[in-house]
Amino acid sequence: MPFTGEVANAFLTRNNYTWTEAKNNCTMIGQENFVNISNSIDRQFWIDARVTYSPWIEYLGCSRVTDEIVGTHQYVTSGQQIEECLHICTDYDFLGLQQGRCACLKGPPPNSGDSDPKCDSKGCEKDDNGLCVDTNDIGMYAVYSKPVFSRNDIRAGNCLSVVRNDLGGKGVNSYEAISCDQHLPLVCQKGKNSNNLHILEDNVYKWSESFLHCPSGTLARYSVVSNQTTELQTNTYYWLANIRRPSFHFYSDPEPEPKYCVSAKISRVVD
Incomplete structure (x- = not known):
């Protein structure tokens, strides 16, 4: 796949x-937004990228955070609030998010677990699947705890x-990451x-909408559900209050079998 200027010239294989x-047989495209192709297509293709995931964190609700429990705070980039806050607060078990600011917390707010009725979490700017609080709501934060658990058997996905x-007549709960x-x-x-x-x-919701419909203001957390015998309908998926974020690595030289590989859909652009 030669690359000239801002547009890549892509040659498509007939074999899968x-x-x-694919990595061993050709130079794959990476993060180019536009490619020149010889025919009209609308298909998925491997690209030269891999994905790693942040630790799982649990959304605890929207709370007022007092200065006494704030260890540090920094500004974060729109669309990357959660990922950047996790990096900033590496040494803390709790974090709070506004749209443009991350607060590392020394402990949970006194009312974490029950959302403050005056506090309004909403989708983070450029990241509708995360929850943040508008920066003008002084002292109010969307609060998360981390890390919750580390498992290598959960497939790709951002929300838990x-x-x-029903395995052999015995109901067993399992946990799967899926699209938020x-x-x-x-x-x-x-x-x-x-x-x-x-x-x-009775009703179904996207992850970011779900906390609004729980009487306590938040979804149940993995750390609670995993210790309970919960009467769930068999083969029905339910949201929990856990999320994580991917990091994409382009033009990398990963291990021979990276855990998560990336594909992109190449479609013809009609003028």
Whole structure:
């Protein structure tokens, strides 16, 4: 795949390959926005990129944060609020997010787990699947805890769901990362720091909308659900309050079998 100027000249193969096979047999395109191709297509193709994920964090609700528990704060970039805040607060177990500012917290706010009725979390700017608070809401933050757990068997995806599988007649809960814009029913906690769970199955929502429909103001957290016997419908996915963020690495030389490989859809642009 020769590259000249801002437009790449792409040559498409007729055969299918694994990512590693493609990497070993040609120079793949990377993060080019436009490519020249010889025919009209609308298909997925491997590109020279891989993905790593941040640790899982749990959304605790929208809370007022007092100066006493703020360890440090810095400004963050629109669209990268969560990823940058995780990096800034490496040495802290809790973090708070406004649209443009990250606060590293020494501990959870007193009312974490029950969202403050005066606090309004909404989709982060350029990241609708994260939750932030407008910067003009002085002292109010969308609060997260981290790290929650580390598992290598959960496939690619940014938001965490729980599903009950019927294995040999015994219901077993498993956890899967999926796209945050899917519409799922909810598992909610009944109150502040409560281990009692409330299942909402009548309506389905995207992850970022879900906390608005839980009576306590937040979804149930993995750290609670994993220790409970929850009566879920078999083979139905439910949202939990856990999210993570991907980092894309272009033109890299990853290990022979990277865990997550990246494809891109190449479509013809009609003038």
